[in-house]
Amino acid sequence: MLCREHYRLTLRVRGWSDAAPGQFVQISRASAMRGDGAIVEPVAGMPLLPRAFSVGGLRVAGDGHEIDVIYRVVGVATGWMQSLAPGEHATVLGPLGTPFPIDPAKSTALLVIGGVGLPPLLYLAQALQHASVRTVALLGAQRSDLVPLSMIAEASPASDAACAVRCAHEFAALDVPMVISTDDGSLGYKGTVVAALQALTRAQPVTADETVVYTCGPERMMRATAAWCHDAGITCWVCMERPMACGLGTCQSCIVTVRSDAYPSGRRYALCCSEGPVFAAEDVLWDERCA
Ligand SMILES: Cc1cc2nc3c(=O)[nH]c(=O)nc-3n(C[C@H](O)[C@H](O)[C@H](O)COP(=O)(O)OP(=O)(O)OC[C@H]3O[C@@H](n4cnc5c(N)ncnc54)[C@H](O)[C@@H]3O)c2cc1C
Ligand code: FES
Numbered sequence: 548m549l550c551r552e553h554y555r556l557t558l559r560v561r562g563w564s565d566a567a568p569g570q571f572v573q574i575s576r577a578s579a580m581r582g583d584g585a586i587v588e589p590v591a592g593m594p595l596l597p598r599a600f601s602v603g604g605l606r607v608a609g610d611g612h613e614i615d616v617i618y619r620v621v622g623v624a625t626g627w628m629q630s631l632a633p634g635e636h637a638t639v640l641g642p643l644g645t646p647f648p649i650d651p652a653k654s655t656a657l658l659v660i661g662g663v664g665l666p667p668l669l670y671l672a673q674a675l676q677h678a679s680v681r682t683v684a685l686l687g688a689q690r691s692d693l694v695p696l697s698m699i700a701e702a703s704p705a706s707d708a709a710c711a712v713r714c715a716h717e718f719a720a721l722d723v724p725m726v727i728s729t730d731d732g733s734l735g736y737k738g739t740v741v742a743a744l745q746a747l748t749r750a751q752p753v754t755a756d757e758t759v760v761y762t763c764g765p766e767r768m769m770r771a772t773a774a775w776c777h778d779a780g781i782t783c784w785v786c787m788e789r790p791m792a793c794g795l796g797t798c799q800s801c802i803v804t805v806r807s808d809a810y811p812s813g814r815r816y817a818l819c820c821s822e823g824p825v826f827a828a829e830d831v832l833w834d835e836r837c838a
Contacts, residue, residue: 661764
């Protein structure tokens with residue numbers, strides 16, 4: 548358990564290729580097996596469709612890989628994941644989707660995270676460190692008990708956003724300083740993560756040439772981050788979320804509206820699962836309800 552509603556699940560998989568940050572897996576229990584290999588009948592009320600989860604970390608382990616999934620319990624599938632005991636089996640399909648691009652010309656990366664948008668950006672922080680990109684993480688949550696990180700007691704986060712500090716084990720282990728914000732001020736900066744981004748970059752200006760922003764979280768937050776990046780001329784990559792049935796580009800259930808010169812309307816529908824979930828923020832036409 549990472550905080551009141553967030554949990555980490557480690558999956559051991561065999562025969563997997565590598566997975567890059569931004570990619571995801573589809574997890575289901577429809578064909579869950581017991582430890583002895585017997586198929587467990589789907590339980591009444593359990594969804595037949597798998598659920599998508601970002602790869603939050605990946606390690607080689609024995610003759611396979613270990614994948615970290617960080618999730619918030621919101622419904623029946625995540626409730627089942629919370630109940631899994633070590634050694635139980637699940638069906639895992641992946642890696643799926645397109646990863647975050649890493650541009651070697653950008654020497655600074657800002658990760659703007661809203662709550663359970665953490666997993667793909669935590670994994671990305673690892674890749675950015677390997678690529679020697681200076682990285683700062685900003686994570687916003689409603690309250691301190693919804694921050695899905697292990698805090699370092701002796702380095703509590705600054706109450707203003709002017710200075711990023713190594714305050715959470717997960718990012719400190721990657722040598723990534725961070726700013727934490729909460730809506731009610733119960734931890735770190737009081738305000739939204741986008742307000743924290745503005746305060747940090749006012750105190751420590753960044754240049755558009757050298758900087759890239761990656762964001763994942765609630766759509767309203769990503770839209771505000773994209774608007775700030777647009778005004779600052781900074782490249783921004785967003786990790787979109789849509790309910791997904793197949794995850795493979797077949798069912799057409801996961802559309803994201805994007806700009807397109809190929810159509811008279813100037814827009815087209817992209818599939819979040821196969822063209823995304825990572826999109827250039829400049830291409831996304833946001834749902835007006837997210838203003
Ligand atoms: C590419 C991708 C990566 C994801 N990564 C993660 C992750 O790392 N960790 C994590 O916790 N979740 C992640 N999600 C979200 C997760 O797949 C959904 O929350 C999933 O529906 C949970 O299943 P459930 O059966 O527990 O809840 P459900 O019963 O499916 O849903 C519970 C509630 O959430 C709403 N809901 C479900 N899915 C969505 C959605 N996509 N957008 C808006 N509302 C929705 C439902 O309407 C319902 O009110 C990701 C989704 C995508 C598409
Ligand atoms: S989830 Fe089926 S096409 Fe995207």
